Amino acid sequence: MTYTLVLLRHGESEWNAKNLFTGWVDVPLSEKGIGEAKRGGDLLREAGVAPDVLHTSLLRRAIMTANLALDTADLHWIPVKRSWRLNERHYGDLQGKDKKQVRDQYGEEQFMLWRRSYDVPPPEIELGSEFSQDADVRYAGEPIPRSEALKQVLDRALPYWEGEIVPDLKAGKTVLVAAHGNSLRAIIKHLDGVDDETIAGLNVPTGIPLVYELDEETLQPTNPGGTYLDPEAAKDAIAAVANQGK
Numbered sequence: 001m002t003y004t005l006v007l008l009r010h011g012e013s014e015w016n017a018k019n020l021f022t023g024w025v026d027v028p029l030s031e032k033g034i035g036e037a038k039r040g041g042d043l044l045r046e047a048g049v050a051p052d053v054l055h056t057s058l059l060r061r062a063i064m065t066a067n068l069a070l071d072t073a074d075l076h077w078i079p080v081k082r083s084w085r086l087n088e089r090h091y092g093d094l095q096g097k098d099k100k101q102v103r104d105q106y107g108e109e110q111f112m113l114w115r116r117s118y119d120v121p122p123p124e125i126e127l128g129s130e131f132s133q134d135a136d137v138r139y140a141g142e143p144i145p146r147s148e149a150l151k152q153v154l155d156r157a158l159p160y161w162e163g164e165i166v167p168d169l170k171a172g173k174t175v176l177v178a179a180h181g182n183s184l185r186a187i188i189k190h191l192d193g194v195d196d197e198t199i200a201g202l203n204v205p206t207g208i209p210l211v212y213e214l215d216e217e218t219l220q221p222t223n224p225g226g227t228y229l230d231p232e233a234a235k236d237a238i239a240a241v242a243n244q245g246k
């Protein structure tokens, strides 16, 4: 027997469309992103994949994507749990900055180290600055970061994976995780055992459900890498994410 896990990156956000580093800044979906989220719901329904429970970050682009997708699939009523541990990677002082400008200013190598390396975090954000979340009540009492590399994202996502998501899977529930490019990369790294170098080249497209079947004993994927419900669209969208900032 296998357990079914669906990973869904939010639809395009207004800042994705503007090519800005976003991280924990709580921006809305763009019109295109709203369409992608609904299409994600169509794909779930057409594939006969019906989540029993939803896990999201605390950011509206993931929350709205899940709501729109589940509404489209007539599953708007399923229970939901949310956690900052599924938030996008905190992009530190890069939050709010234009990706192309950062690339032009610091060069391709530094840009890619900050953007995709496993363990080089961007410079820390100044507390109290425009795009800092230090005064945001939703994170009160939590050990919130001032910048994160993927490694720190994995470190804070894993306790949530083990403590909240795995128990739902082991109860036989089909689990939908609606989250972000980098928090999903962290989960994928863990699931597929991707090494620290290879993960740099892995990108997650917006709004296309990625379905994993996990062995009930080991929780290892029986379909390594998962299965995108629209593989053709995923291929193009992955290339678009990889090319951001160029």
Ligand SMILES: O=C(O)[C@@H](CO)OP(=O)(O)O
Binding pocket: 016, 020, 021, 022, 023, 024, 088, 091, 115, 181, 182, 241, 244
């Ligand atoms: O800006 C961000 O928060 C992320 C995801 O949109 O961007 P990137 O793909 O560059 O990690």
